[in-house]
Amino acid sequence: MRSLLNFLAKYNHLIIFLILEGIAIYLISSGNSYHNARLVKGIRGLTTGIEQKMSNARTYFSLREISQSLAGENASLKNIIERSGVRQNLFISSVNDTVHKQKYSYSSAEVINNSVNRQKNFFTLNKGRRQGFSVDMAVIEGNSVAGVIVSCSENYSIAMSLLNLDFKLSARIKSNGYFGSLSWDGRDPYHAVLNEIPQHVSFGIGDTIETTGYSAIFPEGIVVGTVSSFTKTGGDFYGIEVLLQTDFKKLHFVNAIVNMEKKEQLELENLFQ
Amino acid sequence: MINTILRFGLFFIVLVLLQVLLFNNIQFSGYVNPYIYIMFLLLLPVEIPGWVLLIISFFTGLTIDFFSGSAGMHTSATVLAGFVRPYVLRVISPRDGYDAGVEPSMSAYGARWFLIYTLVIVAVHHTALFYMEVFRFSDFFTTLFRVLLSSFFSIIFIFLLEFLRKTK
Numbered sequence: 001m002r003s004l005l006n007f008l009a010k011y012n013h014l015i016i017f018l019i020l021e022g023i024a025i026y027l028i029s030s031g032n033s034y035h036n037a038r039l040v041k042g043i044r045g046l047t048t049g050i051e052q053k054m055s056n057a058r059t060y061f062s063l064r065e066i067s068q069s070l071a072g073e074n075a076s077l078k079n080i081i082e083r084s085g086v087r088q089n090l091f092i093s094s095v096n097d098t099v100h101k102q103k104y105s106y107s108s109a110e111v112i113n114n115s116v117n118r119q120k121n122f123f124t125l126n127k128g129r130r131q132g133f134s135v136d137m138a139v140i141e142g143n144s145v146a147g148v149i150v151s152c153s154e155n156y157s158i159a160m161s162l163l164n165l166d167f168k169l170s171a172r173i174k175s176n177g178y179f180g181s182l183s184w185d186g187r188d189p190y191h192a193v194l195n196e197i198p199q200h201v202s203f204g205i206g207d208t209i210e211t212t213g214y215s216a217i218f219p220e221g222i223v224v225g226t227v228s229s230f231t232k233t234g235g236d237f238y239g240i241e242v243l244l245q246t247d248f249k250k251l252h253f254v255n256a257i258v259n260m261e262k263k264e265q266l267e268l269e270n271l272f273q
Numbered sequence: 274m275i276n277t278i279l280r281f282g283l284f285f286i287v288l289v290l291l292q293v294l295l296f297n298n299i300q301f302s303g304y305v306n307p308y309i310y311i312m313f314l315l316l317l318p319v320e321i322p323g324w325v326l327l328i329i330s331f332f333t334g335l336t337i338d339f340f341s342g343s344a345g346m347h348t349s350a351t352v353l354a355g356f357v358r359p360y361v362l363r364v365i366s367p368r369d370g371y372d373a374g375v376e377p378s379m380s381a382y383g384a385r386w387f388l389i390y391t392l393v394i395v396a397v398h399h400t401a402l403f404y405m406e407v408f409r410f411s412d413f414f415t416t417l418f419r420v421l422l423s424s425f426f427s428i429i430f431i432f433l434l435e436f437l438r439k440t441k
Contacts, residue, residue, distance in 0.1 A: 013356075016327045020327055020330075020352045024349035025345065028346060117299070117306050118343070118406060120406065122342060186412060186415070
């Protein structure tokens with residue numbers, strides 16, 4: 001007993017170190033896939049207030065750019081209304097149908113905290129469960145991919161940014177339809193990598209990369225970016241570097257998309273897996 | 274004693290706010306992320322018991338983790354830095370030892386001594402932090418580059434703050 005106490009007294013420094021480090025590692029591993037999802041519920045409430053204030057200050061400095069992008073979006077929405085008006089006249093009966101069988105529903109949100117300089121980036125949105133947000137909703141800015149919601153509290157949501165090593169997206173080359181898996185390599189916030197495109201496929205620099213809609217999270221045809229360079233990797237595949245359309249450093253007003261038929265699709269797919 | 278605790282409490286709050294509001298928002302190429310809050314550990318008195326230092330580092334890291342939404346990463350790196358600090362201090366101790374009640378700062382032991390001290394602790398902290406963040410060795414040299422650049426800038430900012438503190 002005495003020698004045990006002596007041992008503890010002699011190595012107390014090391015023992016406390018190991019205990020505290022153990023707690024830290026436990027914290028990391030318990031929330032590793034989504035890293036901070038665990039902390040969201042309790043503690044994020046304390047800091048989101050501050051983040052909201054900081055975001056307000058930052059918005060003020062970029063008002064001009066924000067209003068420009070909103071004006072652009074308005075114009076494109078007006079175009080869509082024009083077009084759908086024409087269609088309404090042609091197929092009156094189908095209008096009710098499309099309303100009831102609407103597949104995706106959009107709602108806007110504001111990014112109040114964002115980072116691009118880590119390896120696993122997340123951003124915070126100012127809406128949560130109370131506003132109808134839920135986990136696995138897609139987040140887009142304009143018409144380009146931004147991220148996926150991984151956790152919701154009452155009034156806030158955390159989204160995993162495309163700039164996250166854990167982010168995977170099914171994307172295809174628009175011109176020929178070949179699809180592969182898109183992920184971020186952690187190097188800089190402007191480029192991502194599209195893998196698994198076979199080498200017999202022909203495409204060029206500047207070709208558009210868009211989502212496939214296979215994941216049941218992102219709708220089909222959301223733009224990811226353009227091909228900026230490509231190399232032949234081992235195993236007969238191309239490694240394509242994609243210049244991202246979204247400027248993550250300026251991410252501010254985004255839309256979250258919920259796929260209302262997702263549950264149905266997944267249930268059916270699970271039958272065969 | 275109470276005075277010292279108050280002073281360090283204030284210093285802690287200033288450093289955390291600086292880190293969270295200013296340095297976490299530096300978005301320069303993704304390679305440069307200075308973490309200056311580690312300066313708080315550097316300046317704690319030399320005679321502080323090892324276990325107190327460890328607990329202080331634990332809560333420092335935890336605070337930063339809460340604000341940057343990264344569970345445990347900063348905590349583990351900061352606890353490691355707090356663990357090695359006594360050994361570093363022992364190895365680089367000045368010829369006539371440390372004076373009681375004097376904090377290990379630039380004004381007390383000179384710029385050269387402080388540079389070595391800062392360099393070692395920042396290097397340990399940043400290496401642990403960045404490798405913990407990627408959690409894999411596949412991009413070993415990219416991460417190493419991030420460690421080196423960020424350490425360089427952290428040290429510069431810590432020196433700037435130290436000059437400011439001295440003139441205050």
